[in-house]
Amino acid sequence: MLTRRELAVKWAAYALCTLLLMFLRALLLGNTQFWGVLPFLPPVILACVASLEDSLPATVFALAFGVYCDLLLQAPFPCLYTVSFTLAALAALLSKSVLQQGFVRVLALVFLTFLIVNVFNMLFFAAHSGAALLPMLSLCVRETLVSCPLLVCYPLFLLIHRFFTV
Secondary structure (H helix, E strand, O other), rough: OHHHHHHHHHHHHHHHHHHHHHHHHHHHHOOOEEEOOOOOOOOHHHHHHHOOOOOHHHHHHHHHHHHHHHOOOOOOOHHHHHHHHHHHHHHHHHHHHOOOOHHHHHHHHHHHHHHHHHHHHHHHHHHHOOOOOOHHHHHHHHHHHHHHHHHHHHHHHHHHHHHOOO
């Protein structure tokens, strides 16, 4: 069992790692597009943390990270990332009973997180602008596939998790 101080240091390390990765992504990739889409890092970060931590701490992280992303990133409607990241962290609880911890579970959670975020986006655009489903679906698949190589950050989160695991 970790002490309060150790828990605070652990979550501060996660937060620092998250900020560093967001900065590096903006610095190195900027507005570089692949297949017409930008790689999107926040769902990858959320999947990494949610796959490693228990359900309650992962959900709290998802809620806080969602608020951070809602304040920092543009979204079609308010609280998109807060709601979708929280739902994805809760869905991670189900994946823990099906998949063992490791890269396969993280990859599945990345796909699930992108699916949740993109379903909300597609519903919003279909309701407000009548956008066609097939182009939106194509965009979602391309964004997910382009963002998957960003899973190179998983070993960093795994290192933090193992350092604090008793």
